[in-house]
Amino acid sequence: MKKSNPLRNSEFHVQSSAVQISTTWGIIEIELVDGKVGGCRLPFLLKRPDAPFAIVKDGNDLVSSFIAAVFSGSNSTPPTLAELEGTDFQQQVWRAIAEIPPGETKTYGELAQAIGRPNAVRAVGSACGKNPVPLFIPCHRVVGSNGGLGGFSCGLPWKELLLTFENAR
DNA sequence: GGCGCCGTCTTCT
């Protein structure tokens, strides 16, 4: 098995749709595949916006209530995810990330250990960056071993914000 | 503390 189940198999009766949540930091878009979360896009933020973060308008389904919970600091378990497209290595990394409980963090190195490749630290980093569903697979809880933040695919302001809400630091 | 270098591993050209 190399890459498993591409999301874009529109030959079948997979019905995909999108949910949008508008916030003071931009529009968060979530992609649903057969009712399960298959993608999540946050606007890229180079620097922290002046406005304090707030959800302006969200839907009222499971997904957006999860998002609302995330951004209010209350823990809730993520909804079921669709099969994500990625290499075996990436899938392993993502699975390991999914096990980090809210309020806690793991370092890239610890993650590498967790999947049994203690030396693949840097590779773990790039796998994090390819997580198709930030927030749902909490890659913001992965930080550097030196106390640094590491990176975040949609811009570090999000990572800081999320960790603040979970008050992990 | 900060900066540079190198080892290490996966992915993309």
Added chain:
DNA sequence: AGAAGACGGCGCC
């Protein structure tokens, strides 16, 4: 085959 990473460590100002 080579280069590029969301790293980690070590050495050296």
